[in-house]
Amino acid sequence: xxxxxxxxxxxxxxxxxxxxxxxxxxxxxxxxxxxxxxxxxxxxxxxxxxxxxxxxxxxxxxxxxxxxxxxxxxxxxxxxxxx
Amino acid sequence: xxxxxxxxxxxxxxxxxxxxxxxxxxxxxxxxxxxxxxxxxxxxxxxxxxxxxxxxxxxxxxxxxxxxxxxxxxxxxxxxxxxxxxxxxxxxxxxxxxxxxxxxxxxxxxxxxxxxxxxxxxxxxxxxxxxxxxxxxxxxxxxxxxxxxxxxxxxxxxxxxxxxxxxxxxxxxxxxxxxxxxxxxxxxxxxxxxxxxxxxxxxxxxxxxxxxxxxxxxxxxxxxxxxxxxxxxxxxxxxxxxxxxxxxxxxxxxxxxxxxxxxxxxxxxxxxxxxxxxxxxxxxxxxxxxxxxxxxxxxxxxxxxxxxxxxxxxxxxxxxxxxxxxxxxxxxxxxxxxxxxxxxxxxxxxxxxxxxxxxxxxxxxxxxxxxxxxxxxxxxxxxxxxxxxxxxxxxxxxxxxxxx
Numbered sequence: 463x464x465x466x467x468x469x470x471x472x473x474x475x476x477x478x479x480x481x482x483x484x485x486x487x488x489x490x491x492x493x494x495x496x497x498x499x500x501x502x503x504x505x506x507x508x509x510x511x512x513x514x515x516x517x518x519x520x521x522x523x524x525x526x527x528x529x530x531x532x533x534x535x536x537x538x539x540x541x542x543x544x545x
Numbered sequence: 546x547x548x549x550x551x552x553x554x555x556x557x558x559x560x561x562x563x564x565x566x567x568x569x570x571x572x573x574x575x576x577x578x579x580x581x582x583x584x585x586x587x588x589x590x591x592x593x594x595x596x597x598x599x600x601x602x603x604x605x606x607x608x609x610x611x612x613x614x615x616x617x618x619x620x621x622x623x624x625x626x627x628x629x630x631x632x633x634x635x636x637x638x639x640x641x642x643x644x645x646x647x648x649x650x651x652x653x654x655x656x657x658x659x660x661x662x663x664x665x666x667x668x669x670x671x672x673x674x675x676x677x678x679x680x681x682x683x684x685x686x687x688x689x690x691x692x693x694x695x696x697x698x699x700x701x702x703x704x705x706x707x708x709x710x711x712x713x714x715x716x717x718x719x720x721x722x723x724x725x726x727x728x729x730x731x732x733x734x735x736x737x738x739x740x741x742x743x744x745x746x747x748x749x750x751x752x753x754x755x756x757x758x759x760x761x762x763x764x765x766x767x768x769x770x771x772x773x774x775x776x777x778x779x780x781x782x783x784x785x786x787x788x789x790x791x792x793x794x795x796x797x798x799x800x801x802x803x804x805x806x807x808x809x810x811x812x813x814x815x816x817x818x819x820x821x822x823x824x825x826x827x828x829x830x831x832x833x834x835x836x837x838x839x840x841x842x843x844x845x846x847x848x849x850x851x852x853x854x855x856x857x858x859x860x861x862x863x864x865x866x867x868x869x870x871x872x873x874x875x876x877x878x879x880x881x882x883x884x885x886x887x888x889x890x891x892x893x894x895x896x897x898x899x900x901x902x903x904x905x906x907x908x909x910x911x912x913x914x915x916x917x918x919x920x921x922x923x924x925x926x927x928x929x930x931x932x933x934x935x936x937x938x939x940x941x942x943x944x945x946x947x948x949x
Binding site: 475476477478479480481482483498499500501502504509510511512513514515539541 | 907
């Protein structure tokens with residue numbers, strides 16, 4: 463089920479100026495994020511605005527928090543869902 | 546549409562010459578004679594701007610009153626943006642060369658009405674630095690405004706890049722999860738307006754919303770500056786009423802519509818328009834039956850030119866203008882440009898790479914450079930599809946003299 467069918471619980475904001483394609487978020491949020499050919503995260507099925515603010519379901523929140531903490535580039539933040 | 550330097554100001558009429566009324570005479574005295582003084586503060590300015598329907602002229606066409614209404618508090622800084630990194634645009638430079646005082650009026654009346662203590666900053670392309678500094682020095686209240694030379698490059702005018710430069714950075718786009726009206730310069734609410742927007746605002750503060758709407762169309766009121774180039778005509782800036790059509794612009798340039806193959810509207814992040822679209826009105830934002838003109842770039846492509854070759858050159862330039870901060874842009878845009886050439890000029894390989902770039906790059910950067918580049922590439926592939934087919938069988942419009 464996509465995050466859009468279910469109200470998203472949070473958004474994972476990606477600061478692309480910091481992201482260096484280390485890939486830990488992609489491992490933690492497999493199914494939501496995939497790696498592009500250079501290893502940068504991409505959110506298939508999401509629109510352009512959602513690529514930098516990826517909607518997460520409630521059951522993805524723990525993985526989202528881990529991704530924020532484990533990103534070696536400090537490129538991620540969790541934000542409230544778009545109202 | 547273009548006017549002679551000695552043309553009589555006709556501000557109270559529905560003339561489509563407003564901003565360029567004092568063309569050739571940028572001085573303070575001429576300015577006062579033509580427009581009168583700008584009010585120190587305008588009561589109900591935000592309502593007036595809403596009624597006028599003024600939108601931003603930097604490209605995004607966001608309603609001015611809405612930007613002001615979204616401020617989290619009194620703005621700590623109001624920034625006039627004339628970085629004008631778009632190679633096909635020179636309207637901001639022409640405005641600053643001919644009517645710089647209208648821009649300064651706009652800054653001052655906004656400050657007077659919203660935030661008397663706001664920092665007032667004018668961020669200009671280095672080519673306009675002298676004109677801007679002269680204008681500031683010439684007016685009695687000019688000491689409040691600080692002029693700064695803009696960084697180089699296509700993305701220099703992106704709002705977060707402007708704020709970065711004015712914060713002492715290199716003038717590169719920054720990650721900005723909050724709108725600048727929430728957290729901008731030094732983390733405080735900040736307004737950034739294109740200089741042309743401020744010039745219109747200065748006239749609305751004087752003459753009101755009804756006057757502003759007395760030219761243009763109900764959906765696209767007022768006038769705009771457009772930069773016209775291509776087909777060997779000297780690049781120049783015109784002031785036109787809202788709702789002007791490409792057909793009208795082409796005719797005003799003295800060209801036959803049949804000699805024009807396509808028109809690039811909105812600049813390097815814009816779209817190609819085919820002849821069937823020439824009668825459509827140019828409006829601030831694309832709507833049903835209109836063409837969005839963004840920051841006002843109109844670039845003509847002749848019948849004997851190859852649109853694919855022109856687009857390929859622009860794509861290569863756009864790829865070179867990545868600020869090299871965001872991976873998908875840094876690696877993706879050169880890949881997009883290369884695949885575009887492979888598909889359209891080579892043997893047609895690379896189609897899967899091209900499609901993947903078109904579908905996965907938008908949205909994945911701190912600024913909209915990838916989005917605009919993808920929009921441009923997709924438009925070229927659509928409008929010049931026949932040319933792509935011709936190339937595959939070894940023919941090209943440019944080489945064939947426009948005949949097939």
